[in-house]
Amino acid sequence: MDSGVDIVTASNVQAMLDAWQRNDFTQPLPDPFSPDPFSGSQ
Amino acid sequence: MNLRGAIGWLLIGLVCVACQPPNHQALQPKGVPPPDSRAITIAWIPKALNNPVFELGREAALVKAAELSAHGSIPVKVLYAASVASDAADQVRVVEDMIARGVDAIAISCNDPVACVEPINKAVAEDIPVLTWDSDSPASQRLTYVGIDNFAAGQTAADILARALHGRGRIALLTGVPGAFNLEERIRGFKARLGEYPGVQIVTTAISNDDIDTGIQVVEETMRAHPDLDGWLFVGMWPLFAERGSMPLWEKAVRERGMKVVAFDALPVELEFLRDGYLSALIGQKYWGWGADSVQLLYDHLVNGRTYPPFIVLPRDICVDRENLPYHEDTKTQSF
Numbered sequence: 367m368d369s370g371v372d373i374v375t376a377s378n379v380q381a382m383l384d385a386w387q388r389n390d391f392t393q394p395l396p397d398p399f400s401p402d403p404f405s406g407s408q
Numbered sequence: 409m410n411l412r413g414a415i416g417w418l419l420i421g422l423v424c425v426a427c428q429p430p431n432h433q434a435l436q437p438k439g440v441p442p443p444d445s446r447a448i449t450i451a452w453i454p455k456a457l458n459n460p461v462f463e464l465g466r467e468a469a470l471v472k473a474a475e476l477s478a479h480g481s482i483p484v485k486v487l488y489a490a491s492v493a494s495d496a497a498d499q500v501r502v503v504e505d506m507i508a509r510g511v512d513a514i515a516i517s518c519n520d521p522v523a524c525v526e527p528i529n530k531a532v533a534e535d536i537p538v539l540t541w542d543s544d545s546p547a548s549q550r551l552t553y554v555g556i557d558n559f560a561a562g563q564t565a566a567d568i569l570a571r572a573l574h575g576r577g578r579i580a581l582l583t584g585v586p587g588a589f590n591l592e593e594r595i596r597g598f599k600a601r602l603g604e605y606p607g608v609q610i611v612t613t614a615i616s617n618d619d620i621d622t623g624i625q626v627v628e629e630t631m632r633a634h635p636d637l638d639g640w641l642f643v644g645m646w647p648l649f650a651e652r653g654s655m656p657l658w659e660k661a662v663r664e665r666g667m668k669v670v671a672f673d674a675l676p677v678e679l680e681f682l683r684d685g686y687l688s689a690l691i692g693q694k695y696w697g698w699g700a701d702s703v704q705l706l707y708d709h710l711v712n713g714r715t716y717p718p719f720i721v722l723p724r725d726i727c728v729d730r731e732n733l734p735y736h737e738d739t740k741t742q743s744f
Binding site: 370371372373374375376379380382383386391398403404 | 555556557560561564568571572574674675676679680682683685688689690691692693694696721722
């Protein structure tokens with residue numbers, strides 16, 4: 367089920383910042399896990 | 409009476425000018441009196457006036473009302489009304505005042521699902537349909553709820569935080585006003601999914617009462633009590649509205665130990681925290697839809713008799729050009 371949320375990570379944060387800058391939230395965000403934002407952290 | 413009660417609550421109203429005369433025939437089945445100059449008045453009620461997360465929704469409600477007035481058959485007004493801070497009893501009084509004012513419909517984010525039942529049902533008994541957004545009151549006779557699936561969103565938050573922690577760690581939760589349906593559902597979903605990650609343990613839940621300063625205080629107190637904490641779930645974004653440096657222990661733990669933090673909402677101030685490495689992930693909602701969709705749904709119900717399922721997950725937001733918003737000059741504030 368689509369829970370209706372937008373997931374934002376370091377991998378797509380710029381796209382969400384741009385959406386706010388343009389006031390346009392109509393476009394889907396890029397995949398938040400590609401590249402994996404947690405692959406290098408422990 | 410406390411200071412909040414003495415101050416009372418604020419009502420911000422706006423009149424959207426109509427292009428066409430009202431359609432009295434369409435209103436009569438809902439029991440709305442049909443005076444010649446009648447417009448549809450929708451009360452849009454957030455949890456509180458002091459929480460910036462509701463601002464975009466307010467803007468959207470006003471824009472949608474202007475759009476419907478310009479292009480529809482009936483003029484639409486939005487009354488923006490709330491208590492100053494999140495308080496269930498104050499919110500009940502706000503709803504009762506909206507009923508007394510004779511609004512045509514109400515859209516509300518409930519501070520408490522139980523406390524909302526009686527005023528919502530009272531409104532419905534007086535032929536005033538009520539829609540909940542953001543935070544539901546499922547036991548009430550509300551028309552529908554629009555927003556995210558908060559339980560599923562909590563599950564998603566658990567998956568992300570566990571992934572960021574690589575399946576191991578001691579974490580804390582930060583919530584707002586205890587009992588708020590949306591927050592409780594997020595926590596319920598989070599805990600349910602966390603059962604799949606036995607290496608991740610919740611050590612405490614801090615309570616902000618939807619207050620920025622309280623949020624900062626309890627986060628820092630938690631960091632002092634649990635200096636080796638590995639992660640946080642912020643069920644809302646309260647302390648992140650404060651300027652950078654307000655939570656030195658929390659910030660130090662992220663910078664020096666790689667503590668992981670997942671938070672709800674995705675407003676610009678949070679995005680900057682994420683971009684700068686202080687947050688691992690954000691769970692964003694459809695802030696524009698809170699306002700625009702709730703007004704549209706109530707309008708369609710009143711004018712066209714549309715009915716809805718009990719639960720509506722909002723799709724992608726619509727486009728908005730703030731520079732061309734038609735209402736800024738007309739906005740006025742009343743306090744009483």
